[in-house]
Amino acid sequence: MSLFSPDAQRYQRIPYRRSGRSGLQLPxxxxxxxxxFGNDSPLATMREIVRTAFDLxxxxxxxxxxxxxxxGSAETHxxxxxxxxxxxxxxxxxxxxxxGFPMWPGPYGDFGSKKHLVxxxxxxxxxxxVDYVDIFYHHRPDPATALEETMGALDAVVRQGKALYxxxxxxxxxxAIKAAQILRQLGQRMVIHQPAYSLLNRWIERDLLAAxxxxxxxxxxxxPLARGVLTNPELDRIGAxxxxxxxxxxxxxxxxxxxxxxxxxxxxxxxxxxxxDPRVTSALIGVSAAEQLRENIQAVxxxxxxxxxxxxxxxxxxxxxxx
Numbered sequence: 158m159s160l161f162s163p164d165a166q167r168y169q170r171i172p173y174r175r176s177g178r179s180g181l182q183l184p185x186x187x188x189x190x191x192x193x194f195g196n197d198s199p200l201a202t203m204r205e206i207v208r209t210a211f212d213l214x215x216x217x218x219x220x221x222x223x224x225x226x227x228x229g230s231a232e233t234h235x236x237x238x239x240x241x242x243x244x245x246x247x248x249x250x251x252x253x254x255x256x257g258f259p260m261w262p263g264p265y266g267d268f269g270s271k272k273h274l275v276x277x278x279x280x281x282x283x284x285x286x287v288d289y290v291d292i293f294y295h296h297r298p299d300p301a302t303a304l305e306e307t308m309g310a311l312d313a314v315v316r317q318g319k320a321l322y323x324x325x326x327x328x329x330x331x332x333a334i335k336a337a338q339i340l341r342q343l344g345q346r347m348v349i350h351q352p353a354y355s356l357l358n359r360w361i362e363r364d365l366l367a368a369x370x371x372x373x374x375x376x377x378x379x380x381p382l383a384r385g386v387l388t389n390p391e392l393d394r395i396g397a398x399x400x401x402x403x404x405x406x407x408x409x410x411x412x413x414x415x416x417x418x419x420x421x422x423x424x425x426x427x428x429x430x431x432x433x434d435p436r437v438t439s440a441l442i443g444v445s446a447a448e449q450l451r452e453n454i455q456a457v458x459x460x461x462x463x464x465x466x467x468x469x470x471x472x473x474x475x476x477x478x479x480x
Contacts, residue, residue, distance in 0.1 A: 161208055161242040161243070163208075163211050163212055163246065164212040164213075167211065167212055167213065167214040168214050169214070170213050170214040170454070171184045171185060171186060171213060171214035171215065171454060171457055172185050172457055173185065174375075174435070174437075174438045174439065175375070176348050176349050176374070176375030176377075176438045177348060177369060177372075177373045177374040177375040177438070178373035178374075179322070179346055179348045179349075179373070179375065181251070181291075181292075181322055181348055181349075181375075183216075183217050183251060183375070183377065183438050183439045184214055184216055184217055184439060185432055185438075185439055185440065185457050186215055186428070186439065186440055186442060186453065186454050186456070186457060187215060187217035187218070187219055187377060187439045187440070187441045187442070188206070188207070188215050188218050188219065188441075188443070188444075188450070189219045189441045189442060189443045190219065190220050190224055190231045190235060190443070191219075191221070191224050191231070191379075192443050192445070193206075193443060193444065193445045194220075194224065194230070194231035194234050194235065195224070195225035195226040195227065195230045195231055195234075196225065196226060196227065196230050197226060200234060200237070200238075202445075202446065203234055203235075203238060204238050204241075204242065205447045206444060206447050206450060207235070207238050207242070207243070208242060208447075209447035209450050209451065210450055211243065211250075213450065213451070213454050215450075215454070216249055216250050216251055217250075217251040217253070217439065218235060218250065218251070218252055218253070219253045219351075219377075219379075219441055220232050220235060220252070220253065220254045220255070220281075220285075221254055221258070221294075221296060222254060222255065222256050222258075222260050222277045222280065223259065223260050228260055229260075229280070229284055232254065232281055232284035232285050233284045235252075235285065236284055236285040236286040236287070237286075239252075239285065239286065239287070240286055247287070250291070251291040251292065252285065252287065252290050252291050252292075253290060253292035253293070253294065253324075254278070254285070254290050254292075254293060254294070255293070255294040255295070255296040256273060256274050256277035256278060256281070256294075256295065256296055257269055257273075257274075257294075257295050257296030257297045257299070257326075258296050258297060260273075260277060260280075268297075268299040268301065268302060269295055269297075269298070269299030269302045269306070269307035269310075270299070270302050270306065270307075270310075271306055271307075271309065271313070274295065274310040274311070275310060275313065275314060278290070278293055278314055278319055278320070279319075282319065288318070288319075289318055289319050289320060289321060290319070290320050290321075291320070291321050291322060292320065292321070292322045292323065292324055292348065293314055293315075293319070293320035293322075293323050294323070294324045294325060294326045294349075294351060295307055295310075295311060295323075295324075295325050295326065296326050297326065297327045297328075298328050298329075298332055304332070304335055304336060304339060305339055307336075308336055308339040308340050308343065308345075309339075311340065311345070312343040312344075312345045322346075322348040322349070323340070323348065324347060324348055324349035324350060324351060324374070325347065325350055325351070326350065326351035326352070326379075327352065327353075328350065328352075329365070330361075330364040330365040330367070330368040331364075331368075333347075333350055333365065333374075334368050334371065334372055337372035337373075337374060346373070346374075347372065347374045348374060348375060349374055349375045349376070349377055349438065350365070350369065350374055350375070350376050351376075351377050351378075351379055351441070352376065352378065352379070353378070353379055353380045354376075354378035354379070354380070354431060354437070355378070355380055355381050355382065355383045355387060355427065355431065356383070356387060356412070356427055356430060356431075356470065356473075356474040357383040357386060357387065358380070358383065358477075359474065359475075359476040359477065360476075360477070361376065361378075362476050363476065366434065366436045366437075369436050370436060375436075375438035375439075376437050376438055377437075377438050377439045377440075377441050378431050378437055378439070378440050378441060379441045380441075381427060381428055381431040381440040381441065381442060382424050382427055382428070382442065383427075386409070387412070387423055387424060387427040388423055388424045388427075389422050389423050389424065391409065391423075392409055392410070392413055392423065408473050408474065409423070411469075411473050412426065412427075412470075412473060415466060415469060415470070419459065419460070421455075421459055422452060424452070424453055424456075425452070425453060425455055425456040425459060426456075426459075427456075428440050428442070428456035428457075429456045429457075429459045430462065430470060432456070432457070433461070433462055433467070440456075
């Protein structure tokens, strides 16, 4: 039996946001297990990160079939922690996983066929040691499979009791709208879309956020820190010298100056910015240590960005097309 007893005040530590027009609420910061949950990381560190997240009110843990390394190991490790520490709290957790990137050899090991999606989810459930996941995503568009088949597979896993909600990831706005409409015709709601979104990658502002408004799905931003670029350690790597530096480094220094004026770290400011839009349900972060989680979650308590600060960030990091 686990000796873990979570913080009794955990639900006072972080705000929750509704995912689009669904009934599902997610913490404004969610924990992604894309990195640092494979066989190259100590299980004790993973356990400390997961426990700390739950103590802080982070109830959403995001995985995919291929997270590792090797593929599948992140689900296996989280499943072990769930069994050892959080089994009694399963109904307080939102566990998500995905399928659509290469997972096993042959024509059924990736993309968006019903064969791949159903088989992959069955494997994920076994690795996680659960009867269902809360959210199951199609991880990327499949140009060779009819969208009706892919969305039909998502509808099927809900009807089979293997997932409570379904979503998509890495879809452009037009295809996301079509996906949502197909699911609605099947009697299913597309609850959430998971795109990359950060100060360095603002493509969803062009049309995807408007699509979310139109179709009523939430948006959870992955890589809100641009895979570590928007952090103080990255500035330390660049070094103290600023004369003659390239434009990206100069932009980071200007961001650091604004963060300092606000009493925030660079990563906290980057997260505060991502969460400024109410259409963004949650920011999905990955960490290698529990202390990073404690630092980053402070972004939710920061004062709202002023119009002058927003204008300055728009000048430093203008909206660009999808990279």
